[in-house]
Each structure stands twice: as C-alpha cells, then as structure tokens.
Amino acid sequence: MDIKRVVVGIQALTFYSTKKLLLGNKAVITVLVALFVAAVMVYAGSQSDRPLEDGTNLMDTLILFFFMPVMAMIFGSSLIRDEIDDKSITHVATAPLDRAFSYLGYYLPLGIATAISMVAIITVGWVGFFGQHGIGPDELGIYLDFVALVVIGSFVYSSLFLAISVLFSKPVMFGLFYAFIWEGYIGSLPGAIQNASVKHYLRSLGSEWVKFGDISGWVQASSAWSSALVLLVVTIFFLILGIYLFREKELA
C-alpha cells in the first residue's frame, strides 16, 4: 500500500468535502438553526433569575439533546447517497484510492463540518443567554464542557449517519426516524431502554463534566469511562460497517 497516496487522497477529499458541506446549501440550515437557538436563549436569558442552572439546562435539552442528532442527520444521512444519485461520486470511484480510504475521506469532513456547525450554534446560544448576565469562569466552563460534548457527538453521529447513507437507498427517511424517534423519544424514556441511544452516553459524559443544571445530578447516568468506551465502540463499529458496505457497493 502506498501510504503517501492514501494520505494525500484522504486530505484532498477532506478539504474538498468540508468546504462543500460548510459553504454549500446546508450552510443555510446551520444559520437558521443558530438564529432559532439564539432567539430562544436570548429570551430565556432575559427571563432567568438562576442563569447558571437555566442556561445549562437549555444547552442540554435544546442543543445537546435535540439539535445534535438532528444536525448530524442533516449533514450525514445523504452525503454519499446524494453523490451516488447525482453521479458526482464518479471522480472518487475512479480514483486510485481504495474505497476504504475514500470512505474515510467522507467521514472526516462530515465529522469536522458537523462539529464546526454545532460549535457555531452552541456559541451563539451561549453568548445569547449568558452574555446578558456576565461571563465568568463558571459560564466559560459550561461553554467548554458543551463544546467538548458536541465535538465528540459530531464524530459519533457522523459515523452512524454516514453508514446509513450507504446502507439505505432512501437514507433521509431512516435518518429522520433515527434522529427523532429513536434518539428523541426512546432516548428520553425512563429505564434501561434509553441506554440504547447515543444521547444517553453523551449526556452521561456531560453529567461527569458539567457542574450545573439537571445534567450534573442525573441519576441514570452511566459511568464516564463506560460511556466513553461505548461511544468509541459505536463509532468504530459503524465506520467498519460503512467501509465494508462502500467497498462492496456497485456504482451502476
């Protein structure tokens, strides 16, 4: 295997696709979500007399709980499928690069673009809420904790949704089902069933790190180490699944 060729190929695809994701049509969705989050958090901030608690709860429920899987789904569930359908995948499929590495050339930009969008959204919301009450070390700590969580979440969900985009011919339908029904509903049910959602482990990590809000005292949280391990295994599992499917896929 020519390692240099592999690295250059992945770099080229990562740069190209990141730019396409961040500056293409989906950038409008990021801006709209950021505006929505800003509006909600500015209003909530103006009404709050316990800003550290209320602000943390909002960042948890609105951004980590809801928009994290939704944005990953919007960016990821049709990334490869769109290129298969509009046939612009031809230049990747006819490049001298094993499809396993081409797949990584889609995964990395997807994770990066989702993470950048989520960090932008969380920054806007955080400034909108806490900016009204003054920003000190506690507020900055909350911000950094949630930035870390959405960056981790971006790479976990990207692995999952990218595999979906290779596995299904209508990946957006399945992506919607997963993001809203599975993550949104099943992940909120009481009892052990919520352990079957990515969100549970992200929030478990958050309960270890964040010092304010309901998430800090969350009784159902799994341990930080086991959560980190589960998230890593999920990411690797879906990466391997996606790579296998992509290598076997006929591009007719």
Added chain:
Amino acid sequence: MTSQGDGLMPIVQAQALSKWYGQVIGLNGFALRVMPGITGIVGPNGSGKSTFFKLILGLIKPNAGSISVLGEIPWKNPNLHSSIGFCPDYESLPSDSTGREYLTLIGKLQMMHGTALSNRIREVVRLVDMERALDRKTGGYSKGMKQRMKIAGALLHDPKLLILDEPLSGTDPLVRKDLIDLIKMINKDHGHDIIVSSHVLFEIERMTHNVALIYRGRAVASGDIAEIRNLMDRHPHNIIIEGEKATALAKALLDEDYVVSVALNDNKDSLTVQVSKPDDFFNGLPALIDKTQCSVSTMYSLDDNLEAVFRYLVGR
C-alpha cells in the same frame, strides 16, 4: 474481434462476460478484444455500452465471465485507475465547484500537487480549449463545455487508456467536429489509447476505422468499419435537425446528391433529413450551416435505422 494492432497485447479483453441488474440484462455472454489505438463502441441506447465501460472501470462486478484491462482485473483494483481516464456520458461535474476546483481535486486524488499540478491543469484546459472558463462554476457551463471539462479531467493524469462514453451526445454539430478533432489529436499526438462509444456509427467513423457493434448486450460485429458501413449504407438514415432558419438549411440540403428527402416537421424549426451517404452528410453539414446562417440547437439520428441494421446483423 478488433484487428487493429495485430501482434500487440489487447488493452481490454472480455470473455463470456455477463452482467444483469435484477431482471434487466446489461451484457450477455459478451466477448471482445480491444487493441491499442482508437476503438469505437457503437450500439443503440440501452445496448450495454455503459455497462461495458463500468465493468472496465471496476464500478460494477461481472455476474459471469471475465474481463481484464491492461492485463489486470478491474473490480476492487483502484491502482488500475492510475492508468485509466474516464469521461462518463452523464453529468458528473460537481455543479457548485469551479473547473479549477474540480481538476485540482482530480489531480490530488491522482497524487499530483503543487506547481506540477497547476502546470498540468493549464496544459489540459488549453488542450480542450477551456482556459477562459476554468474559474467559472461548472453548473453554468454549456453541454459542450461540460464535455470538454470532463475530457480534461480524464486526461489530467496522463492515463494510458481513455474511456469516453458518448462524448458527442447532446452537442451541436460544430462542437461535435471540434470534439472529434480533439479525440483524434489526443491519440495521434499524445499516444493515449481511446475507447469511445456512440449510438451513431458515422460519428465513430470520423474518429477510427476500428469498431465493435453492441446490440442487446452482445458484441455482434467488430473489425474494420468499411465492411460494417457497407451494411449500414443499404439503409437510408433519418436525421433530425432543430434550430432557427431550418427552412433555409432544408433548401440547401435539397441540392446535395447524398440527400434522399427533406421534410419540415410540425414545428417549422425542425426538419427530418433522409440521407443515403451519412458520412458525406456529416462532412458537408458545417459548411451548409455556415452558408445558410442556420442556428442548429439539436441534431440526432433516429435510432430506428440503427436498430434495423443491428437486427439485420444478428439475423432477427
């Protein structure tokens, strides 16, 4: 079997090759040896030309039989792509990228970078006459420009073998002439072996005398075009021409001895020409267009006659 370049190794060799998509047969017991040079693959729409090309590129895998390209099996063989340039018949250019961004990505995927890549991009866009449109979004290109940019992408890494799937499809006569000249020049001056497909035999004839005819997933004839053309010429060919001032062009065509009949269609900007010598027609048409100032927007052969010849060739 194609005979050009006897004594040389075939660049593509297919034996008993079959590919089907569910109930639909793409290729069926297909056998062909393609020798170096320019080889034309001719067949009606849906005959299996694109399936053959996808098998050459390893985009799909055969259900039966075998195919080798430059001595290697293409399925799951990405290294082979270093030696092949592909211009597909569909729109594959990313519409939100400029020509330069597209070529830069292709080049980097082929391990080209820095000044060498910039110089090569400049070289190939000059070759396909796309220098002025290089920094425009490809979504705004005309059909002819898109074809040229796709050919530039296929040529960028200086591949040994160039696969051009219907490169003349949807282009106007003047662009067709330019593209045909370009394809011949790429082979003659740059030494690339080329496999080019079309559903119009007489377009292929202007590029090469070495053809293979495909019909319903089988190679029904291959070899020198002169023999095949004799069969074709027994069947008058109907060609549709659409554009402004079509009436003036119709009058001019009636004076040509290779024209059997000219009929204006319901839409006065469209005419059907029946010709006995298609090669004379295609050679003479650009001058007639120039003389009558007709603005031709579309031109195509009706497949019916080609189908008739293919049916004749397979004895149906």
